[in-house]
Amino acid sequence: MIALSVALLGAVALAMGLADQGPASVLRHLYLLPTLWAALTRGATGGGLVGALAGLLHAPVALPAVERDGLTSQTLDGLLSLGLPIVAGLLVGRLVDGSRARAARLAAVLAIQRRLEGPDALDDKLGAVARELYAALRARRLALLVGVNVRTAILASVPVGTLVDPDSAAAFALATGQRVSTTDLAADPRVRADEPIGSTPVRALALPLVSGAGVVGVMAVEWRGELSRAAHAAAEELAVHIGLAVENARLILRQHHFADELAEKVSAATARLRELDQAKTEFLSVVSHELRTPLTALQGFSELLLRSALTPERAQRCLVYLHTEACTLGRIVGELLDLSRIEAGRPLELKPELVDLAALIERNIEIFAAEHHEHHFRWTASGPDVMLRADPDALDRMLKNLLSNAVKYSPRGGQVCVSACPAEDQPGMIELAVEDDGVGIPADQLRRIFDKYVRVPHPETAAARGLGLGLSLVKALAEAHGGRVEVDSLPGKGSRFRLLLPEADPDF
Amino acid sequence: MRLLSSPFEPGALAPPWAPARVYAQVGGVFAMIVAAGLAWEWAGVGPSALGHALASGAVHAGLLALGWLLATDAADGWRGPVFRLGTTLVLAALAARLHPLGALVFLLVPGLLVLEARRQPRIRAIGLGGAHPAHALAGLVIGTFLGAHLLVTASRTLGYRLHVGGLPAYLSALAYDVGANALSAEWLFRGAVFSLLWRRGTFWPAALLTTALSLVRYLLDPFLPHAAEARAGAVFYLGLVGLIACALRAWSGSLLPGYLAALAFFAAYRMLAP
Numbered sequence: 001m002i003a004l005s006v007a008l009l010g011a012v013a014l015a016m017g018l019a020d021q022g023p024a025s026v027l028r029h030l031y032l033l034p035t036l037w038a039a040l041t042r043g044a045t046g047g048g049l050v051g052a053l054a055g056l057l058h059a060p061v062a063l064p065a066v067e068r069d070g071l072t073s074q075t076l077d078g079l080l081s082l083g084l085p086i087v088a089g090l091l092v093g094r095l096v097d098g099s100r101a102r103a104a105r106l107a108a109v110l111a112i113q114r115r116l117e118g119p120d121a122l123d124d125k126l127g128a129v130a131r132e133l134y135a136a137l138r139a140r141r142l143a144l145l146v147g148v149n150v151r152t153a154i155l156a157s158v159p160v161g162t163l164v165d166p167d168s169a170a171a172f173a174l175a176t177g178q179r180v181s182t183t184d185l186a187a188d189p190r191v192r193a194d195e196p197i198g199s200t201p202v203r204a205l206a207l208p209l210v211s212g213a214g215v216v217g218v219m220a221v222e223w224r225g226e227l228s229r230a231a232h233a234a235a236e237e238l239a240v241h242i243g244l245a246v247e248n249a250r251l252i253l254r255q256h257h258f259a260d261e262l263a264e265k266v267s268a269a270t271a272r273l274r275e276l277d278q279a280k281t282e283f284l285s286v287v288s289h290e291l292r293t294p295l296t297a298l299q300g301f302s303e304l305l306l307r308s309a310l311t312p313e314r315a316q317r318c319l320v321y322l323h324t325e326a327c328t329l330g331r332i333v334g335e336l337l338d339l340s341r342i343e344a345g346r347p348l349e350l351k352p353e354l355v356d357l358a359a360l361i362e363r364n365i366e367i368f369a370a371e372h373h374e375h376h377f378r379w380t381a382s383g384p385d386v387m388l389r390a391d392p393d394a395l396d397r398m399l400k401n402l403l404s405n406a407v408k409y410s411p412r413g414g415q416v417c418v419s420a421c422p423a424e425d426q427p428g429m430i431e432l433a434v435e436d437d438g439v440g441i442p443a444d445q446l447r448r449i450f451d452k453y454v455r456v457p458h459p460e461t462a463a464a465r466g467l468g469l470g471l472s473l474v475k476a477l478a479e480a481h482g483g484r485v486e487v488d489s490l491p492g493k494g495s496r497f498r499l500l501l502p503e504a505d506p507d508f
Numbered sequence: 509m510r511l512l513s514s515p516f517e518p519g520a521l522a523p524p525w526a527p528a529r530v531y532a533q534v535g536g537v538f539a540m541i542v543a544a545g546l547a548w549e550w551a552g553v554g555p556s557a558l559g560h561a562l563a564s565g566a567v568h569a570g571l572l573a574l575g576w577l578l579a580t581d582a583a584d585g586w587r588g589p590v591f592r593l594g595t596t597l598v599l600a601a602l603a604a605r606l607h608p609l610g611a612l613v614f615l616l617v618p619g620l621l622v623l624e625a626r627r628q629p630r631i632r633a634i635g636l637g638g639a640h641p642a643h644a645l646a647g648l649v650i651g652t653f654l655g656a657h658l659l660v661t662a663s664r665t666l667g668y669r670l671h672v673g674g675l676p677a678y679l680s681a682l683a684y685d686v687g688a689n690a691l692s693a694e695w696l697f698r699g700a701v702f703s704l705l706w707r708r709g710t711f712w713p714a715a716l717l718t719t720a721l722s723l724v725r726y727l728l729d730p731f732l733p734h735a736a737e738a739r740a741g742a743v744f745y746l747g748l749v750g751l752i753a754c755a756l757r758a759w760s761g762s763l764l765p766g767y768l769a770a771l772a773f774f775a776a777y778r779m780l781a782p
Contacts, residue, residue: 056657063665141509155512162509169516184707185510187633189522193514197633199761201707206511220511226711226758 002042005050008034013057023062023078031058035085036092043100044093051089055082101230108136109241116249119256122146125249126156129242133219134158137235140202140224143170146209146217146246150174153217170220173206177215180206185222203227207239211247279453279468286467290332294325301325334397335469338476339452348480350391354504357386357420357432360395365418368403374412380419386430389504394477401470402434402497409458410438410494422503429483429500437494446487450475474499526582534577534590538570541598557605564688565601569594571692571725572621578700579634589624596620600687604680611680614687621695634699639762647756647765648772651749655776658745662780671781681778682771690770697722698753698766711758719750749773 012030019025031054039047062078069075115128126144134142143162147153150171155164165171169180169191182188184201202222209217219239223231301318304310310318341348358381365377388395399418406416416436423431441449445456455468471485474497478485482502489495545566548559573590580586596617603610625631639647662668685691697718705714726732726742733739753766 056654059657060660060664063661067665143509143512145512157509157512163513165513165515167515168512169510169514170512172516172518180511180516183709187707190517190520191510191514192517192520193510195510196629199633199635199637199703200758202510204511220509222509222511225761229710 002038002046002050005034005038005046006053008037009050009054009057012054016058016061022074023058023065023081024074025061028058028061028078028081031081031085032088035089039089039093040096042093043097044090047089047091047093047096048086049089051086054085054089058082058085098230101234104136105234105237108132108238112238112242113245116245117252122246122249122253123154123156126154126246127160129245130156130158133221133238133242136238137221137231138223139221141220141222143220144209144217144242145170145174145220148174148215169204169206170218173208173220174215174218177208177210179208180204200225205232205235207236209239209243209246211243213247216243216246216250276453282455283453283468287332287336290467291329294329294332297325298322298329332467335467335473338473339469342472342476343452348394348477350394350480352389352391352481355388355390355392355395357388357395357430360392360399361418361420361432364396364399364403368407368416372407374414375407375410376413376415378415378417380417381421386420386422387504388430388501390481390501391477394481395501398474398477398499399432399434401474402499405470405497406434406436406438406495410436414438423500426500428503430503432499432501433496434499435494435496440491440493440495441487441489442491446489449487450485523581526577530582530586531574531577534573535570538566538573538594541566542570558602561601561605562598565598566594567729568601568688568692569597571696572597575634575692575696575700576631578696578704580628580630583628583630585628589628593617593620593624597688604684608676608680611683614683617687618691621691634695634703635757635761635763636699637762639760639764643756643760643762643765644768647753647767647769650752650756651769651772652776654745654749654752654769655773658741658773659776659780662741668780670779678778682775685771685774685778690767690774693722693725694753694763694767694770697725697750698757699763702754702757706758711754715751715754715758718754719747722750723747745773745777 009031012027012034015030016025016027019027021027035047035051035054038050042049058078058081062075062082065078066075111132112129115132116125118125126146130142130144133139133144139158141157141159141162143155143157145153145155145164150164150166150168153164153174155162172178173180180190182191182204184197185191185204186193186195186197186202202224203226204220204222206218206220208215209219219235219242221235301322305315305318305322338348361379361381365379368375369377403416403418410416414437416434419431419433419435421431423429439458441456448454449456450471452472453468454472475485478499478501483500486498486500487495488498542563545559545561545563548554548562549556550559572593576586576590576593596613600611600613600617603613622636625636659670663670701721702714702718705717723743723746726746727739732742749770753769756765756769757763759765
């Protein structure tokens, strides 16, 4: 383009020489054409250069006339024609440069916003943004450091592979929010570097990226050679846009993250509700079955007593069966009542009194040993008699539930160990532990076993009866006493339930 | 990237400038030599033309010395190079006055300057490194164009004519430009002063101030023609040459293109006679 303009200038000069009409020749205005063309295509540099060339070409025509005729209107016009192309070239070129710079800045801002809007991770997006800025600012080197702490901030640089010193100018700008500007990085006494000073200055800017949340990062730019005021202003403007765009991107990412988390929670809650619904359905079926079994027995034995003339021994045996099944029915109904109380959010009614824990355990072990001949029960107590202040019925039910589970989920011939002692790791608490060597509980099921209606399926114990309420009642009763229940279990090795209850006040 | 990788001390201050005493000493010595040369010429004692040569050589030697001090901030070891360069320049000026071939001694000065500068790494910062051939060619083309333009304008406007007063004299003048006139101007103004100012600011103020200083130096030169049109021409053309040399220095990072432009321009200028 410049070559074409220079050729046109030569053509105009030749035409003026051939026409020989002096400095006032109308052809002199033609110098403006290549000048404006150069200004429009090459900006102020091109316009100024071709304008100066036009002035120089016109000088040998205009100046002799001044020498010959002095300052007349014609010679003044010739002199004006000397400077006019330069002025026009520079002014038009400057306007062109300004509008191009503005357009480039806007394009860069748009491109950066589009890059940051994307779904990629912030690191990847910053790399693309750094490349956009590098091109838009025509920088020698450019880096974006995003984050509030220089050690953890994300770095994107062009060219890639920049080290970050925690005492660097960029770190200073990040920490203080103050910009760092230098007209020559190599000669700046504030920047410690052992490199020699180059023949061309390296201009540098470290601009804090500021958003509503404060300083969110730093844009560091280095230019080699001249740094125009327009480029400086463009860097400042882009830093403002990037600060806001980065903050927006972070908010969008956070929003996405939050939405994902929410969706995950909703999905988990839905799954849990489905599980509960299914468990309740199963529960109803189990409850019907569990209620029907003692009821059938009650009906059968009562009919036998009514219709048949039984010997006193047989009648006595029937009455024992009737009593046992009535107790089972009573226990089930009691558990259901407790459950409805817990679900309604009403506190369990407790009648606390001093309970001899050893006696309670011994009695229950006797009962269970009598019912389950195949299992071996062992009871160990450490130290003096352990006294608890608790509701004896509730404590009895808790122990029975734990023993019942131990029997249900351990094979015939299995061992059930019960122990009671002050908890070593929990001062002021009494530990009542029931341990079996049964099927154990998988780790992923451990958190669920104290929930209502939950029964952990296992092929070896599928026939075991139960409502799935025992452990949830134990938990509720323990908490009502100010204690808690814990479990350790290994599949195939067995389980150990640990009931922790507050020790009785010795002054009570 | 030094903004990220180099330690930064916000309160660090630039080292103090070399004491003015050093500049005064060097300037004083060369001013005395110039004065002695002018006094010799004025007194007309013996070959008084040698007094003129002594003063001329001392002026350029002083400019080179000033450039050296500015470029190195009068770092240790400046006395040796300044003395050797100054002595060579003064001897070259005297030799040129004694015999036309004596001007060839001027041709030693650029080489000596490069040799001396190689021992001082800070000198590279003023643009003493080599230039890309395209940049050097651009400097030659621009200098030739301005020189040709000067010839056309001066001959058409002022009635000057092309006159090469004998090849030895012409070559002697060219040698003077190579080793003293253009060299000292590029070394001091486009090298030390422009680099110093540009490094601390932007191009245009640095280029305009540097060019103004170099014009002052030409206008104060007692050995140049004093006619009004000659001074106007010097301001116009040397201003242009100076600005273009600054632009070439900034564009190429080297003093060579501007130096070649100045040499090409002066090569044309030396052909002109009233």
